[in-house]
Amino acid sequence: MLLRGKREEAAGKLLQKVPELASLSLDIRETRSNGSTNDTQYIRRVVVEHAHALFEMPCSYSSCSNGGYDATREILAALASRAPRFEGETVCRGSCGGEFCSRVLRYVATATYRPLPGVS
Structure with missing residues (x-):
């Protein structure tokens, strides 16, 4: 948990990176790479003002050690392009x-943005 806090601090606030972001929701599905059942699916609503x-x-697989997913770069790039x-x-x-853990995380994100200053 301490390491995550340091990574969060180093990453900075989401609104510093994408100040016009109004809302963000991630529909997340975690599966095994071979497509077998045992999927985990959830929606993560991001509290933009504090994120x-x-x-x-x-990783939700109980036998996975040191597992997890990092989609930071891809998500920030999409948000920067106002997708x-x-x-x-x-x-x-x-x-x-x-x-290696065989799980794959797939996400579909929906974002809304405030108008850019000076653009109507």
Whole structure:
């Protein structure tokens, strides 16, 4: 938890990176790479006013060690381009019993933006 706090602090606030962002919601689905069942699906609504510019999510597989997903770079790039809807995927960076974790996180994001100053 301490390391995450340091990463959040280093990332800065989301509104510093994308000041015109009004709302952001991530529809997240975590699956095994072979497509077998055992999916985890949830919606993450980002509280834009307080959020850090860090999009790391933990791996939900109980046998995964040091796992998780980092979609920060891709999400920030899409937000910087003012994309209203975008999607992506990232693989877990953890391991399960000496093997790489086979889980994949896919997300579909929906964002709204405030008008740019001087643009009507």
